[in-house]
Amino acid sequence: MRIILLGAPGAGKGTQAQFIMQKYGIPQISTGDMLRAAVKAQTSLGLQAKELMDKGQLVTDDLVIALVKERISQPDCKNGFLLDGFPRTVPQADAMKASGIKVDYVLEFDVPDEVIVDRMSGRRIHQTSGRVYHVKYNPPKNEGIDDITGEPLTIRKDDHEDIVKKRLVEYHQLTKPLINYYQNEKKAGNTEYFRIDGTQPVEKVTHELEKILG
């Protein structure tokens, strides 16, 4: 099962990725998490990515494509994978297609910009695992603490309102064209494509995914 999660920043991709990963036993490949890990480790990739990420801009296609290709070649991806945050531009999608990487499902989470800005202000993350919470809509069992490890939760640097608005501009300009791209792929019989109302509560979105993926 090879799946792409498509949607604006904060649309709920990471939240639902946790469910899909556990239920279907495929690894989550989150380019955002991989880039944040590179920034933390201060690798040369991390140093290049940091400046762009802090400004709410996308990292260059070449860097991200190389990162994903390397990750997909790992043995744990041989039965499938879940791409969360990739592809994010048409050149990224083209590069994947040119490498012969087939996609079974493209799942689009549809959420309006106003809802996104509200959601981001309440997001809390567990940095090591990438687990995502929301203070109101998806709270941890104990405030500020990760459910599994008991470690403290943090706020992402790029979740401040002004940066979120910049990320939304990038989304509309560079990522939204992928909706048409993959709808055409569906017409050509190359993938399944589903649009999900991402404004529903977390459990309802999960239930809808379960119905689609079986």
Ligand code: AP5
């Ligand atoms: P990345 O980490 O991928 O961020 P993003 O796409 O902007 O997505 P988010 O993680 O912000 O949101 P999400 O959809 O996963 O939402 P979540 O589930 O957390 O990328 C960060 C940066 O890295 C980019 O800006 C870019 O610079 C770079 N980058 C990454 N990939 C790249 C690429 N391919 N090319 C170039 N650059 C790249 O949910 C958000 C909040 O809402 C949470 O608090 C959650 O609890 C809550 N929530 C979720 N679902 C619901 C619901 N149904 N109802 C209510 N609340 C909900």
